[in-house]
Amino acid sequence: MTAWHSLEKKTIWVTGGAGYLGSPITAALDAAAGKVVCLDLADKAATLVQQQQLTKTIPVSCDLTTADLPALVGQTAAQHGVPDGVVHLVFASSSGQKLEDLARADFQKTIDLSLPMTFELCRCVAECMKPRGGGSVVLFSSMYGVVAPDPRIYRAPMAPNPIDYGASKAAVLAMARYFAVHYGPAGLRFNCVTPGPFPNPTIQKDLPDFIHDLAGKTALRRIGRNTEIVGPTLFLLTDSASFVTGHSLAVDGGWTTW
DSSP: OOOTTOOTTOEEEEETTTSTTHHHHHHHHHHHSSEEEEEESTTHHHHHHHHTTOSSEEEEEOOTTTSOHHHHHHHHHHHHOOOSEEEEOOOOOOOSOOGGGOOHHHHHHHHHHHHHHHHHHHHHHHHHHGGGTOEEEEEEOOGGGTSOOOGGGSOTTOOOSOHHHHHHHHHHHHHHHHHHHHHGGGTEEEEEEEEOOOOOHHHHHHOHHHHHHHHHTSTTSSOOOGGGGHHHHHHHHSGGGTTOOSOEEEESTTGGGO
């Protein structure tokens, strides 16, 4: 009998699974799940599999923002099996522009790249899972989908985290709730992991004062380590979370508590 918290017989897909937050999730799933499909740009997934010597992870090269998603989901499911769970980390954002300088077209580009793709992917995988009567989809939002960035910690010449990013991440939270209600009768669960400050290594190295200020905004007085995103994500995939749906699980060191 498989333990209620186990993923050992499950097939999990991870979009953006070779990125800074995606990589430790993919690696952990490789150790815990029956099969992992890592979808990412160019050869990023294949490189991750090779570098970390992952044995149960299948790399798939694709750009979800331009792909024919019904065809991609159908082909991937035919080749590797209908997923028991999907973790979706792919996102888009403008960068480096102040609110006053952000063009309408740049704002629209983020929305166009992020939301239709997320909507269609969720619907495609849900319809794929639906006949089986179960499955878990974990979307990724952000603390900036819940609260606004504090401009005081973005010292010149930095610009605060862009408004288009926050708007798109707030929409992801709404989509997770909508999908949870729509597909709940079919036994499917939709939830969000909502990360706080997880700056990538380049930012940590190049902007130590900013990292100090980020850390000061959390209750724990530090930034997150990318491995700390793994447990909450895997929890939502397992039967441990079988009665959890439409939920936003904040992994933010207490950022949004005050």
